Amino acid sequence: MRGAGSRLVSTVVSGTPRYRFAPSPTGFFHVGGARTALYNWILALANDGVFVLRIEDTDESRNEPQWTQGILDALAWIGIDSSDPHFEGPYFQSANAATHVEAAHKLLADGHAYYCDLTSEQIQERAKASGKPGYDGYSRDRGLTAQPGYSLRFRVPTGTTVVIDEVRGQVEFDNSTIEDFVLLRGNGTPVFNLANVVDDVSMKITNVVRAEEHLPNTPKQQMLWQALGHPVPSWAHVPVLVNEQRKKLSKRRDKVALEQYRDEGVVAPAMVNYLMTLGWAPTGDTEIVEFASIVADFKLSSVNHSSAFFDVKKLSAFNGEYLRKMTVEQFVAACEPWLAPDKAPWPADRFDQSVFLRIAPHVQTRVAVLSEVPAMIDFLFMADVVIDSAAFDKAFAADWARPLTRLIRDQFATVDWNPEALKNVVEVVGAASDVKLGKLQAPVRVAMTGRSVGPPLFESLEVLGRDETLRRIDAALTRAG
């Protein structure tokens, strides 16, 4: 429910608020992670706080050093700049392993934890036998001491744990539904919940803003904070991003890599703006807003409670708007990576920046993502156009197509070479045979570009030049027979 009554004012924290973003390095940057990072970043900026980046690399099997750079790059792309004074880190969880173990031992010494010799299989068997799932606290009072292979478990106290969440209000958990969870594995390594909390404590984190999937972990973590003798941070659990089936976005099924959208030519401000409209909306009737106004406007208490569908179509629409908002110079600069020799279909030496500059304003209104640009202008730089035969056949199907195109070609040979004059030729030829401009331009367009759609024809011809235009029309007439 979004009622005001269920909202709680955030706990007043004296001093600098410290937010954190704690991804595990998994090889690519999840759009959901990007959104969570953005929330933390925006809050840090708005409250003159700190954004701490901590790489949770405890699971050695997934830890690859280059992934860390990937995270840094992805964050930088969406404007979370590691050189900004609000940014702190990156820290590596693996570097704090000793601290985690130390904390576990303190918990043990204070009676908040105990050792257990049961294996996972044994626990499962006991659970099956008793009909109650999970660990039953078998070793609670057995007074076991540390042994290789023994895990250390947290002694969950009786009572209820109330989590005060800035987006959800109060969430109550009956402690009897929470099992005595593992702190240290049999091999002595710390588990996520412990490491996560100990790091937050030692990094003096005051605000934990993360995805909703962590809400079930929160009572456990809160008990840990308290057992360790620290006041709990302010919690906020934001709704997850889902796919069309309303399932949490997953690497397997869904297109979730931020890098992938970047490589397709989604522009960072569009991505940031779009991500921020998922679960939240800027004040007023416009969704396309400056980042600065998002920073000024954003409040956790107005974040929605329900999951949001990550809609690529709407992202594209946002991106198109951002592209059109650019000046032509900005647009041209943004296109550059997609025109590079490794991406473009034309021979590098045939590309002409000044030619692109002249046609750029016309392609700017016609693309939603930058990766569409090469296909729209390739005819200008290819030695020979690639003809779409379906489009070609259709354009030359009518009886008038060949004779009138030939007529146009002959007049193109001598006419003044500017769009108006060129257009006039086609219009006059058409008028004489009662063929509308809209139809007559089709064969010429296919001859020139190989396609039936594209940038405005006469501007394109002007840029291409008379010789090349005549050559292509001749080629097309030959092909048409």
Added chain:
RNA sequence: GCUCCCAUCGUCUAGCGGCCUAGGACACAGCCCUCUCAAGGCUGCGGCACGGGUUCGAAUCCCGUUGGGAGUGCCA
């Protein structure tokens, strides 16, 4: 199964008891503009999951039902 979360057009959202005949955006359809395709302008389509309360008045508060989701690891 158990614990927790959630529910406004197809989608993202506005809404905080009367400004609601429920507003905006994407998508979709139509019209205008137009050398194709876009862009732009205009119009349309379309929603408070259901049932009970509370109240003079409910999309908004309460309860229930139904439906969705997350978690339930010696993963993070």
